[in-house]
Each structure stands twice: as C-alpha cells, then as structure tokens.
Amino acid sequence: xxxxxVATYRxxxxxxxxxxxxxxxxxxxxxxxxxxxxxxxQHGAKDLAIISNNAGVAEEGIASLLRDGLVxxxxxxxxxxxxxxxFEKRFExxxxxxxxxxxxxxxxxxxxxxxxxxxxxTPTGYGTRLAEGKETKVIDGKxxxxxxxxxxxxxxxxxxxxxxxxxxxxxxxxxxxxxxMAMAAAVTIAEVDQILPLGELDPEKVIxxxxxxxxxxxxEKKHVTA
Amino acid sequence: xxxxxVATYRxxxxxxxxxxxxxxxxxxxxxxxxxxxxxxxQHGAKDLAIISNNAGVAEEGIASLLRDGLVxxxxxxxxxxxxxxxFEKRFExxxxxxxxxxxxxxxxxxxxxxxxxxxxxTPTGYGTRLAEGKETKVIDGKxxxxxxxxxxxxxxxxxxxxxxxxxxxxxxxxxxxxxxMAMAAAVTIAEVDQILPLGELDPEKVIxxxxxxxxxxxxEKKHVTA
Amino acid sequence: xxxxxxxxxxxRAAQDIPDGSYVxxxxxxxxxxxxxxxxxxxxxxxxxxxILGVGPSPLPGEENPNxxxxxxxxxxxxxxxxxxxxxxxxxxxxxxxxxISVLGAFQxxxxxxxxxxATNDDKFPPAVGGAMDLAVGARKLFVxxxxxxxxxxxKILEKCTYPLTGMGVVSRIFTDIAVIDVTPEGLRVVExxxxxxxxxxxxxxxxxxxxxxxx
Amino acid sequence: xxxxxxxxxxxRAAQDIPDGSYVxxxxxxxxxxxxxxxxxxxxxxxxxxxILGVGPSPLPGEENPNxxxxxxxxxxxxxxxxxxxxxxxxxxxxxxxxxISVLGAFQxxxxxxxxxxATNDDKFPPAVGGAMDLAVGARKLFVxxxxxxxxxxxKILEKCTYPLTGMGVVSRIFTDIAVIDVTPEGLRVVExxxxxxxxxxxxxxxxxxxxxxxx
Numbered sequence: 001x002x003x004x005x006v007a008t009y010r011x012x013x014x015x016x017x018x019x020x021x022x023x024x025x026x027x028x029x030x031x032x033x034x035x036x037x038x039x040x041x042q043h044g045a046k047d048l049a050i051i052s053n054n055a056g057v058a059e060e061g062i063a064s065l066l067r068d069g070l071v072x073x074x075x076x077x078x079x080x081x082x083x084x085x086x087f088e089k090r091f092e093x094x095x096x097x098x099x100x101x102x103x104x105x106x107x108x109x110x111x112x113x114x115x116x117x118x119x120x121x122t123p124t125g126y127g128t129r130l131a132e133g134k135e136t137k138v139i140d141g142k143x144x145x146x147x148x149x150x151x152x153x154x155x156x157x158x159x160x161x162x163x164x165x166x167x168x169x170x171x172x173x174x175x176x177x178x179x180x181m182a183m184a185a186a187v188t189i190a191e192v193d194q195i196l197p198l199g200e201l202d203p204e205k206v207i208x209x210x211x212x213x214x215x216x217x218x219x220e221k222k223h224v225t226a
Numbered sequence: 227x228x229x230x231x232v233a234t235y236r237x238x239x240x241x242x243x244x245x246x247x248x249x250x251x252x253x254x255x256x257x258x259x260x261x262x263x264x265x266x267x268q269h270g271a272k273d274l275a276i277i278s279n280n281a282g283v284a285e286e287g288i289a290s291l292l293r294d295g296l297v298x299x300x301x302x303x304x305x306x307x308x309x310x311x312x313f314e315k316r317f318e319x320x321x322x323x324x325x326x327x328x329x330x331x332x333x334x335x336x337x338x339x340x341x342x343x344x345x346x347x348t349p350t351g352y353g354t355r356l357a358e359g360k361e362t363k364v365i366d367g368k369x370x371x372x373x374x375x376x377x378x379x380x381x382x383x384x385x386x387x388x389x390x391x392x393x394x395x396x397x398x399x400x401x402x403x404x405x406x407m408a409m410a411a412a413v414t415i416a417e418v419d420q421i422l423p424l425g426e427l428d429p430e431k432v433i434x435x436x437x438x439x440x441x442x443x444x445x446e447k448k449h450v451t452a
Numbered sequence: 453x454x455x456x457x458x459x460x461x462x463x464r465a466a467q468d469i470p471d472g473s474y475v476x477x478x479x480x481x482x483x484x485x486x487x488x489x490x491x492x493x494x495x496x497x498x499x500x501x502x503i504l505g506v507g508p509s510p511l512p513g514e515e516n517p518n519x520x521x522x523x524x525x526x527x528x529x530x531x532x533x534x535x536x537x538x539x540x541x542x543x544x545x546x547x548x549x550x551x552i553s554v555l556g557a558f559q560x561x562x563x564x565x566x567x568x569x570a571t572n573d574d575k576f577p578p579a580v581g582g583a584m585d586l587a588v589g590a591r592k593l594f595v596x597x598x599x600x601x602x603x604x605x606x607k608i609l610e611k612c613t614y615p616l617t618g619m620g621v622v623s624r625i626f627t628d629i630a631v632i633d634v635t636p637e638g639l640r641v642v643e644x645x646x647x648x649x650x651x652x653x654x655x656x657x658x659x660x661x662x663x664x665x666x667x
Numbered sequence: 668x669x670x671x672x673x674x675x676x677x678x679r680a681a682q683d684i685p686d687g688s689y690v691x692x693x694x695x696x697x698x699x700x701x702x703x704x705x706x707x708x709x710x711x712x713x714x715x716x717x718i719l720g721v722g723p724s725p726l727p728g729e730e731n732p733n734x735x736x737x738x739x740x741x742x743x744x745x746x747x748x749x750x751x752x753x754x755x756x757x758x759x760x761x762x763x764x765x766x767i768s769v770l771g772a773f774q775x776x777x778x779x780x781x782x783x784x785a786t787n788d789d790k791f792p793p794a795v796g797g798a799m800d801l802a803v804g805a806r807k808l809f810v811x812x813x814x815x816x817x818x819x820x821x822k823i824l825e826k827c828t829y830p831l832t833g834m835g836v837v838s839r840i841f842t843d844i845a846v847i848d849v850t851p852e853g854l855r856v857v858e859x860x861x862x863x864x865x866x867x868x869x870x871x872x873x874x875x876x877x878x879x880x881x882x
Binding site for chain 2: 471472474494496498504505529531532533534535536540542543544545546547548549550588589
C-alpha cells in the first residue's frame with residue numbers, strides 16, 4: 001500500500017538537518033509552500049542553502065528564514081523585489097552568500113539535476129559577468145556557457161491537488177518552479193490544498209507524476225497564503 | 227485573427243521539399259500521424275531525412291516512405307521491429323543511412339533543439355560504440371557524452387484535440403515524441419482527431435502550447451490508423 | 453526638440469507589433485505597450501513565469517493569487533491561453549519561439565549589446581531574473597528607453613560601460629526622440645519624431661548614427 | 668543440475684521486487700516478472716514510452732491503440748497512473764528515480780558491464796531503444812537471462828565480447844541456475860537453485876565466483 005500522506009507540516013519537514021540544501025517552489029507570491037516554510041522556520045534548522053527564484057518579501061516565506069538567521073546561502077535569479085528587506089539586510093551585512101543565476105538557467109539546471117544530465121550548454125549569459133569562470137564553447141559561431149546541474153537534499157513545493165501516491169496538479173501560474181524541483185531533490189515534500197483518493201485525478205492532467213514526490217501534506221490552513 | 231487550421235493533409239505538407247529533414251512523431255503504433263505521412267508519400271518529396279523513434283512496419287507509415295525510395299537517412303532508436311521489412315531491405319542494400327541514437331538521448335536532443343540549448347552531457351552510452359567519436363567528459367568520476375541538438379525543417383505530429391490556435395492535447399501514451407518534436411522544427415504540422423473553438427480546451431490540460439504549432443489539420447479519415 | 457512621454461513611446465512601439473505574433477513584454481515601461489496594440493490585431497502575450505495568452509487585469513475581487521505575471525501583478529488568461537512550468541517557459545524564450553521581446557535598458561551599444569540588469573553601483577545586491585534569457589532568445593528584441601539618462605548622458609554608446617545582459621542581441625530601439633535599428637552596417641535611424649533632426653539626435657547619442665534609408 | 672524454466676526465473680526475480688517500488692521491466696522475459704509479484708505488494712510499473720502505473724492487458728474489444736507498452740502490447744492504466752512525454756519518461760530513468768530496472772542480456776562482465784543490444788553479427792541492422800538509458804539510470808539493475816548460450820558458452824564473463832550497453836551497471840543477475848550479485852569484491856553467489864553446487868555453476872561461468880556469504 002503506497003500512501004505518501006503525512007499528517008502535519010511539522011512532521012513533513014522534521015528530518016531537515018542543519019546545513020541542508022533546500023529548494024523552495026514559487027515565483028513572486030504564486031505557488032509558494034508557505035505552510036512548509038513556516039514549519040521549517042519553527043523547526044529551526046540552520047545554515048540552510050535555499051534554492052528559489054526569489055528571496056521573499058516583508059516577513060513572509062523565505063524572508064522569515066532570512067530574518068531568523070537560518071540561511072547561509074541563496075541560489076536565486078531575482079532576490080531583490082519591492083519589500084525584500086530581509087534579503088537586502090542579510091546581504092549587506094555579509095551574512096548570506098548569493099549565487100545569482102539567470103532564471104531560465106536556474107530552472108534548467110534544476111530540471112537536468114532531476115533528469116540525470118551532467119551539464120548543458122546555454123547561450124544565456126555568454127559574454128556577461130554571470131559567465132565568468134565558467135567553461136564556454138563556440139558552436140557554429142554562437143557562444144555557449146556550460147551550466148551544471150543543481151540538486152538539493154529537500155524540495156518544498158506547492159500544488160493544488162494530490163492523490164495519495166503523490167501525483168500533483170497545480171493552479172494556473174502556480175506551477176512555475178515546482179515541477180522541476182520535485183524532480184531534483186532527494187526528498188520532495190508537497191504542500192497541497194486537497195488530497196484525493198486514488199483514481200480521482202484525471203491521468204491526462206497530472207503535471208508531476210508520483211515518482212517524483214515523497215510526501216504530501218494538507219493540514220488545515222493556519223497561515224494565510226497571500 | 228489567429229487560425230492555424232489547414233483544410234487537407236495534402237495542403238498541410240505541400241511545401242515539404244526534396245532533401246528536407248522531417249520529424250515524425252509516434253512510438254510503435256501509438257501517436258503516429260499516419261494521414262500526414264500518407265500525404266507526404268503521395269506528394270513524393272525525395273531524399274528525406276526522417277527523425278523518428280521507429281522506422282515503420284509492414285507497408286504503413288514510415289515503411290511506405292522507405293518502400294517508395296523517398297528516404298535518404300533515418301535518425302532513430304529502434305528501427306528494427308517485427309515487420310520492419312522495408313527498413314531492413316533499404317538498409318541491407320545500402321540505400322538508406324542509419325544514425326542510431328539511444329531513445330532517451332533522441333528525445334532529449336530533440337527537446338534541447340526546441341529549447342535553444344547547444345548540447346548536453348548524458349551518461350547514456352558512455353563507454354559504448356554509440357559514443358565513438360563524440361566528446362566526453364568525466365565529472366566526479368562519472369563519464370558523460372556530449373550530445374548535440376537535433377532539429378528539423380518540418381515536424382509531422384499526431385494529437386487528439388487541437389484548438390484553432392494550435393494548442394494540443396494527446397491521448398494516453400500517444401504523447402511520446404510528439405510534444406518535443408513540436409518544439410524542434412521550423413514548421414510543425416499537427417494531425418488531430420478534432421479541432422475545438424477557442425476556449426474549449428482546459429488550459430490546465432494543454433500539453434503542447436500553441437506557440438510550438440504552425441498548422442493543424444483534421445480531415446475526415448481516409449487511411450485507417452491501427 | 454520633441455520628446456515623447458513614456459505612454460507615447462509605448463504607443464509607438466505597439467505599432468511595430470505584428471498581428472498574430474507571440475510577444476513577451478518586460479517589467480515596467482514595456483508592459484505598457486500592450487495598452488496600445490490596436491484591437492484589430494491579435495497578439496498572444498507570454499509571461500516568463502509560465503503563461504501564454506495573458507489577458508487583462510482581473511475585476512476587483514476576482515483575483516487568483518496564483519495567476520500573476522512576471523511583474524507580480526494579477527492577470528487573467530485569454531481563451532486559447534495555457535500554463536506551463538518555468539523550464540518550458542524559458543525553452544520558448546531561449547529556443548527562439550517568441551516573435552518579439554520588448555525590454556527596457558540602461559545602455560545599448562552600436563553592435564546590439566544590451567546592458568539592462570546591473571549598473572556599476574555595488575550598493576544594491578544584483579538581480580537578473582529572465583533578462584538574459586529574453587535577450588538571447590527572441591527573434592526580434594525591441595528596446596524601449598529614454599534616449600539619455602536623467603543627467604543627459606547618452607544611453608546609446610559605442611560600447612556599454614555597464615555589465616552586459618547579452619551580446620549583439622538588440623534589433624530595434626524605441627527612444628523618446630527616435631526609432632533606431634541595429635544593422636550590420638551600424639545604427640540606422642528609422643524614424644525621427646516630430647521635427648527632430650538627425651543632427652539633434654546624433655548629439656545625444658554616443659555612437660555614430662546612419663541616416664534613414666530613403667524609400 | 669537444476670535449470671529453472673523462464674517462468675520460474677521470472678518468479679524468482681519477482682521475489683526481489685520490494686513493495687512500493689517503481690519498476691521498469693524490459694521487453695521479453697523481464698515483462699513476465701510482473702505476473703509473479705505477489706498480490707500483497709503494490710508495485711508501480713513504468714513504461715519507457717510514457718506511462719507510470721501500467722495495468723494488465725485490456726479485455727478484448729477494449730484496446731486503445733494509443734495505449735501500448737514499450738513492447739508494443741496493449742495495456743491499461745491503473746488508478747493513480749499517469750502519462751508523460753518521452754523526454755520526461757527518460758528523465759525518470761536517467762535521473763535515478765526508478766527503484767529497479769529488469770533487463771535481459773547477452774553478456775554480463777564481472778565488473779557489472781552489460782551487453783544486451785548488439786552482437787558482433789553485422790548481418791542485422793542495429794537497434795538500441797531505451798536499453799542504454801535504463802542501464803545507466805535505475806537505482807538497481809536486475810538482469811534475467813539463461814546462464815549460458817544455446818551452445819553452452821558462458822554469458823557471465825571476465826569481460827564482455829559483445830558491444831557494451833553500459834559500464835559497471837548491473838546489480839544482480841538471475842539465471843536459470845543461480846542468483847549472483849555484482850559487488851566491489853567481484854561476483855558473489857547469492858543463491859544456488861536446488862542442489863546446484865558452486866562448482867557446477869562455476870564451471871558454466873566465465874569469471875570467478877565468490878561463495879555465498881554465510882548468514
């Protein structure tokens with residue numbers, strides 16, 4: 001009997017240790033696993049490397065992890081937004097390291113980590129500061145940068161609906177980085193709005209197949225999500 | 227007004243010239259654009275390079291192109307099946323060139339061509355005959371082969387349902403190579419069972435977004451499809 | 453000398469968006485271009501987070517917190533639109549499937565180099581987002597920006613002094629005083645607004661301009 | 668000497684498929700393994716063309732021509748199954764997401780090298796399919812094959828003489844006379860069927876076998 005449900009957010013993230021590499025889904029305010037992040041903050045694991053498109057705004061999501069001093073490093077395409085005060089503060093004081101990655105390179109590096117690919121050649125960033133120190137290659141007169149896979153120990157992702165095997169369906173643009181992160185982490189934990197019995201998800205509509213998901217959790221909301 | 231419908235299979239493929247590189251979707255008997263292939267055969271363009279997972283069986287699909295002597299080269303993972311007599315005959319007599327590609331490398335080479343990626347490192351085939359002459363790289367003790375993008379002038383694909391913008395939905399395992407090929411060709415032509423008015427496809431269910439599709443055609447079936 | 457407002461610049465750029473095209477509009481001024489594309493054109497807007505067929509803002513109370521554009525504004529989906537993940541979204545961009553991408557810029561060089569993601573001011577932490585992917589991928593890259601900085605310094609230069617976003621990527625520049633194409637021969641003026649003269653525009657430009665082709 | 672039938676070999680391999688695992692079964696004899704996995708185990712079968720949760724054959728008249736497995740047989744989908752494209756299917760394989768892959772083989776070497784896609788006979792055009800991806804990707808690679816060729820030649824060797832499918836990839840070999848693990852120390856016999864002795868099995872093997880570990 002395969003049943004990947006976990007009762008609480010707290011339980012779902014309880015084995016994330018200090019120093020873990022953690023992917024967190026979302027783009028802007030969309031498709032972020034806010035409940036799992038709050039559980040992680042309360043859990044208090046330190047020295048985390050966070051891989052995410054943004055670095056949180058106000059006191060919410062990743063910003064709350066930065067505020068509490070739990071983050072050692074951020075791998076990210078767009079850390080600075082209106083209200084990204086905690087990222088800016090930690091960056092200025094030098095307590096958090098930033099690895100800035102162009103957005104399409106970020107999502108593809110995550111995807112190839114999940115797909116067992118050892119690297120890919122992208123024209124993105126060629127000849128720019130973000131390619132410095134990286135291997136390059138010119139093919140048919142076009143320049144490419146060799147980019148390496150980006151994997152993680154845990155992925156915290158957000159979907160709308162799961163079944164008990166862990167198949168996932170998202171809501172509109174809430175998909176964003178979540179499907180790739182599900183593929184790229186040793187342990188993938190999905191926060192969802194509802195969990196359906198087996199066979200009630202349309203198999204043609206499944207976006208993340210169950211093989212990529214280890215735990216699904218849908219506790220009654222405590223923390224308001226946007 | 228965007229309307230990618232074309233009235234007939236014949237019209238849809240009429241501009242495929244001699245010597246074209248043509249991707250053809252399908253795996254085994256599933257998800258093959260049989261009507262478009264039949265139209266291409268009647269059209270009679272010669273010296274075609276065909277990129278497809280299989281090379282057809284009996285007198286059907288790609289086998290009919292091989293029989294009629296229209297094929298110069300096949301790029302393929304599994305050309306030989308029970309009944310692949312025309313491939314075997316053309317191969318033996320030396321009139322068709324074969325580029326054999328492991329299946330996952332084939333689908334990923336097609337995908338990266340559509341995604342603007344210049345190459346990828348795969349562990350598949352490392353140390354085997356199919357990696358001979360290719361650039362390799364050892365990363366953390368693991369060997370990888372550098373594989374290059376595979377694009378085409380035309381892609382002939384099969385889906386179940388389209389809308390007039392060219393968004394596509396497939397039927398079960400009929401998806402196979404079709405979504406990647408849609409991305410990788412200069413001109414993508416989709417044979418479908420039905421075309422719906424705009425707004426009648428569930429946007430969460432669309433597998434191939436319209437941006438990858440140039441023409442959709444759904445003529446009444448003349449040619450029985452398995 | 454005639455200087456267009458940012459609304460007027462957006463209106464001018466909108467004229468060059470063809471019917472039936474797939475278009476990505478960058479955050480800020482480029483987003484305004486959509487407001488001026490005439491109703492007889494059908495244009496499919498792409499949003500880098502994973503939307504094709506972006507529609508207008510939702511009515512108050514009908515916002516879906518998940519359905520935002522790259523600028524984090526609430527949007528809707530047009531009939532015929534669809535969703536996809538970020539890797540597929542950037543496959544569309546990097547793979548050359550977008551007909552036009554419209555971006556803002558700090559600087560453009562005469563060879564088409566673009567600088568729009570960072571200045572040389574290290575006070576702010578950097579952020580790049582999708583700018584570098586948009587720069588390399590679209591079939592045509594439109595830049596919309598004021599011709600000079602607030603201090604009157606030229607933003608069109610022989611060589612960018614700010615960190616590059618992409619090399620040789622810009623197709624056409626819409627400024628407040630002219631429209632200029634990047635061509636193999638160099639920067640070619642396409643249109644001078646109002647009575648602006650080539651000499652006036654040249655004086656505010658840090659690279660040599662070629663006169664409009666007479667048709 | 669006891670030699671299992673191919674049905675018995677499939678039954679023996681099925682014992683080592685754990686409950687809850689994601690499994691790919693190669694074409695031919697490996698496919699039979701599913702028939703012998705006991706009903707108290709839930710196993711999710713992957714088909715390389717793009718299915719997870721492959722179910723049994725359809726009833727006559729209920730075949731969907733699109734819904735076939737990698738061996739081109741009609742199949743069904745279990746509740747909880749889903750579909751995906753071929754690139755994602757091979758991402759699952761290459762990315763190490765499958766717990767077990769079961770393949771047939773021409774030859775296995777003592778270091779785990781696998782040869783199962785081509786012989787040295789150039790009469791037939793080659794075909795490789797998904798064999799090389801399955802070989803490199805699965806967490807455990809089971810091989811199921813007769814211990815010797817029809818001519819009685821060993822198929823387990825110090826070094827493969829046929830073209831390789833993958834280097835150092837095999838975990839466990841199920842033959843008609845024994846079960847053998849590929850370990851860092853070499854080939855370790857795990858089980859001798861019936862009264863078969865190590866000496867008898869060694870005599871039919873082209874590489875040195877280590878005796879079963881006493882537990």
